[in-house]
Amino acid sequence: MSHFSIANAQLNFVVGDMPGNARKIIDAAAQAAAQGVQLLLTPELGICGYAAEDLFQRPSFLAACDAAVAQVVQASTQWPDLTIVLGHPQAAQHAAHGRCYNAASVVRAGQVLDCYRKQLLPNYREFDETRYFVEGSQTCVFDVAGSRIGLLICEDAWASQPARAAKAAGAQLLAVINASPFQMDKPGHREALLAERCRETGLPLVYAHLVGGQDELVFDGHSFALNADGQVAARAPGFDEHLLSVQVEATATGLQLSGPVAAPGDTNQQLWQALVVAVRDYLGKTGFPGAVLGLSGGIDSALVLAIAVDALGADKVRTVMMPSPYTADISWIDAREMAERLSVAYEEISIAPQFEAFKAALAHDFAGRAEDTTEENLQARIRGTLLMALSNKFGSIVLTTGNKSEMATGYCTLYGDMAGGFAVLRDVPKTRVFELARWRNAHDPYGTGRNPIPERIITRPPSAELRPDQKDQDSLPPYEVLDAIIERYMEQDADIDSIVAAGYPRADVERVVRLIRINEYKRRQAAVGPRLSARGFGRDWRYPITNGFRG
Ligand SMILES: Nc1ncnc2c1ncn2[C@@H]1O[C@H](COP(=O)(O)OP(=O)(O)OC[C@H]2O[C@@H]([n+]3cccc(C(=O)O)c3)[C@H](O)[C@@H]2O)[C@@H](O)[C@H]1O
Ligand SMILES: Nc1ncnc2c1ncn2[C@@H]1O[C@H](COP(=O)(O)OP(=O)(O)OP(=O)(O)O)[C@@H](O)[C@H]1O
Numbered sequence: 362m363s364h365f366s367i368a369n370a371q372l373n374f375v376v377g378d379m380p381g382n383a384r385k386i387i388d389a390a391a392q393a394a395a396q397g398v399q400l401l402l403t404p405e406l407g408i409c410g411y412a413a414e415d416l417f418q419r420p421s422f423l424a425a426c427d428a429a430v431a432q433v434v435q436a437s438t439q440w441p442d443l444t445i446v447l448g449h450p451q452a453a454q455h456a457a458h459g460r461c462y463n464a465a466s467v468v469r470a471g472q473v474l475d476c477y478r479k480q481l482l483p484n485y486r487e488f489d490e491t492r493y494f495v496e497g498s499q500t501c502v503f504d505v506a507g508s509r510i511g512l513l514i515c516e517d518a519w520a521s522q523p524a525r526a527a528k529a530a531g532a533q534l535l536a537v538i539n540a541s542p543f544q545m546d547k548p549g550h551r552e553a554l555l556a557e558r559c560r561e562t563g564l565p566l567v568y569a570h571l572v573g574g575q576d577e578l579v580f581d582g583h584s585f586a587l588n589a590d591g592q593v594a595a596r597a598p599g600f601d602e603h604l605l606s607v608q609v610e611a612t613a614t615g616l617q618l619s620g621p622v623a624a625p626g627d628t629n630q631q632l633w634q635a636l637v638v639a640v641r642d643y644l645g646k647t648g649f650p651g652a653v654l655g656l657s658g659g660i661d662s663a664l665v666l667a668i669a670v671d672a673l674g675a676d677k678v679r680t681v682m683m684p685s686p687y688t689a690d691i692s693w694i695d696a697r698e699m700a701e702r703l704s705v706a707y708e709e710i711s712i713a714p715q716f717e718a719f720k721a722a723l724a725h726d727f728a729g730r731a732e733d734t735t736e737e738n739l740q741a742r743i744r745g746t747l748l749m750a751l752s753n754k755f756g757s758i759v760l761t762t763g764n765k766s767e768m769a770t771g772y773c774t775l776y777g778d779m780a781g782g783f784a785v786l787r788d789v790p791k792t793r794v795f796e797l798a799r800w801r802n803a804h805d806p807y808g809t810g811r812n813p814i815p816e817r818i819i820t821r822p823p824s825a826e827l828r829p830d831q832k833d834q835d836s837l838p839p840y841e842v843l844d845a846i847i848e849r850y851m852e853q854d855a856d857i858d859s860i861v862a863a864g865y866p867r868a869d870v871e872r873v874v875r876l877i878r879i880n881e882y883k884r885r886q887a888a889v890g891p892r893l894s895a896r897g898f899g900r901d902w903r904y905p906i907t908n909g910f911r912g
């Protein structure tokens with residue numbers, strides 16, 4: 362016997378667009394009501410979007426959030442049988458430093474029936490919640506169609522106590538609203554962790570999640586429902602808006618959930634989708650009409666181009682090949698071939714005249730000095746200047762192509778190849794760049810065609826082509842070694858001795874750790890880009906530039 366049904370609204374909000382976000386929730390409510398649903402769950406802080414940062418400290422921002430909540434409460438009079446849970450900030454009178462509550466209101470038929478305040482505030486890694494919020498202390502259990510629903514907000518469900526308290530207060534089902542940023546393999550980890558809550562409490566659980574890109578954060582969706590034994594009862598697809606319908610039946614042993622179960626996709630598919638959503642939402646939400654990038658015939662710009670086309674469509678992406686005297690013929694051939702395969706605009710602008718002009722201007726000062734990285738960087742800066750000019754004239758954003766291995770070691774030129782607005786591969790190590798290129802050639806997740814990347818771009822040795830016969834591996838350890846050291850030092854906080862003990866040459870480890878330390882200043886000046894790993898060089902990496910620590 363079907364008892365009642367829940368709609369889990371996986372929505373993509375715009376931070377700070379309270380009227381638009383309220384409208385999205387109202388539209389989802391209309392759709393849920395039309396399907397005869399009794400309970401609609403929407404994501405954490407949906408009214409303002411997640412990671413509103415210091416906006417939370419502005420009284421006028423909180424007032425605008427209150428007005429948007431009132432908009433939803435008013436609209437709810439249309440569907441008197443539908444209970445809506447919506448997340449929003451709520452002013453906390455007398456709280457120090459302008460902090461507020463991270464709250465969720467339970468709304469039905471024009472009334473706010475209850476208001477829950479998040480009890481556990483994450484303040485690690487990318488989270489800053491104690492900067493903005495005051496902890497709540499009360500359990501919230503409300504009634505839907507005669508069943509008792511215990512409400513929790515995201516981090517609350519990562520520990521045992523709040524769920525246990527909800528059960529003790531009579532909850533028969535846990536409803537968790539969330540904003541849990543994506544990182545590699547997190548969707549599976551999240552389900553496993555929430556399944557523990559089910560087994561601990563003996564209760565089924567519905568997990569309503571956010572989707573979309575917000576600056577460096579990506580939210581993957583993958584909302585789900587679990588039965589009391591922790592088994593998946595329903596799952597939404599990832600990386601897109603979706604209304605997941607969950608049926609609730611009363612049985613002798615408690616409430617039993619069921620619904621459609623979407624496959625979550627493998628690691629590379631999830632990473633690809635996360636990169637695509639990050640690019641699409643950064644441009645879409647900040648209002649850029651398209652993107653421009655330097656196409657070198659190398660693997661990094663090739664991968665960024667394939668991501669950009671999947672995210673924006675070929676007609677929104679423009680490529681420029683800017684050969685110098687050191688550019689190999691195969692670089693031209695492969696760049697042209699790739700642009701043709703993807704049907705994107707492609708042009709060639711030689712940088713030889715500008716390079717000669719800069720060298721002539723500096724000839725007097727540089728007399729008697731050998732050519733070195735100065736001249737290499739000049740080429741990168743000429744390209745950066747040309748791309749930024751195209752951006753200024755046509756409004757497209759410049760996508761930078763540097764990967765995580767380069768961001769770690771400073772193997773990139775300030776105001777050169779670092780010039781641009783969104784650093785797509787900023788958290789993708791070079792070894793993963795190769796893996797994703799091969800994965801994308803074999804798969805076509807957005808219907809833009811298989812094999813976008815010519816094979817030779819993947820197989821030739823990477824080179825910055827800034828001097829004759831240059832290869833990346835002349836100045837860096839092999840990428841497998843480099844990336845493993847970066848991951849251990851940077852993502853896992855391992856020290857030099859333990860990385861050496863794990864089998865890496867001491868000289869390489871010391872060199873890479875030193876490069877990571879001395880290049881902090883470059884990362885502070887780099888464009889923002891999506892976080893995909895356990896730790897990216899962004900909100901979750903706050904190292905001093907002036908730093909005497911050598912450990
Ligand atoms: N602590 C600090 N705080 C603030 N600024 C600091 C600084 N230390 C140096 N600087 C400044 O930074 C300058 C050095 O930085 P920068 O001008 O970027 O140049 P730099 O790091 O010396 O050279 C760029 C390196 O990246 C390689 N590269 C470039 C382009 C593309 C690729 C690729 O394969 O993708 C590789 C290139 O081969 C070279 O090894 C110094 O001259 C100084 O002005
Ligand atoms: N000849 C070129 N024409 C257009 N853009 C270029 C050219 N050379 C370099 N760039 C731009 O500068 C970025 C850094 O290029 P570089 O060749 O120095 O190193 P890379 O990290 O190996 O990148 P890639 O694998 O894309 O070549 C490129 O990804 C590209 O956007």
Ligand SMILES: NC(=O)CC[C@H](N)C(=O)O
Nearest residue numbers: 483515516519540541542
């Ligand atoms: N918004 C939150 O409370 C998120 C914290 C949680 N641990 C997560 O990453 O899912």
